[in-house]
Amino acid sequence: MTGHRIFGTSFASIYPLYVAKVERKGHTKDEVDIVIRWLTGYDDAGLEAALADERDLASFFEHAPSMNPDATLITGLICGHRVEDIEDPLMQRIRYMDKLVDEVARGKRMTSILRGGASGTPTAP
Template identity: 60%
Template sequence: MSKHPIFAMAFAKVYPMYVQKVERKNQSKNDVDRIICWLTGYDQAGLEAQIEKQVDFATFFGEAPSMHPNCHLIKGVVCGVRVEEVEDPLMQKIRWLDKLIDELAKGKKMEKILRE
């Protein structure tokens, strides 16, 4: 089974697209960073270091300090796929992040996005 091309894509290439998506909806880059740090366990310096190093998605999630214990509560559809049914663990993490960014762009309250 071949690996999906996004696994080798630089996280730093997609990150600005996440920011642009939410800024178009009057949300902030700080909120994007907060979501990413919540999900992955990176602190702000760690997130910025990964972006600076131009790591791919596989490395970004592979080096993540710890996925949030409530990430299993992320449910819904992204690109026509239910995130809770994604079988590949790396693809599921990417879809979780996509889902959280979508929720932010749609104006969902941060407490609900972070499953608090």
């Protein structure tokens, strides 16, 4: 796969950075897990498997059980780019995840982060 080098970065190398970021701001690993599960449809076992097998971000999103359709409601700037304007679908998903973690770190209410959703897991099909 050609593309940005972040696509080949392992989820296992990014995840502890997310956790450290939110913990520095007084939040928890559980909150990171909630937003990642909401976005991707992974359950706890799926997240653990993604961490254990060190899959890259391209594979992490390719094998996501179900991207939350409300992810398109995520807007704003991340890394100097508006997430809603990112054309590459994989890069946009990565930046959605970054944006959600940033919102946790900033202390935004979970119902707002999950775009009105009340749960950390998507509704079952």
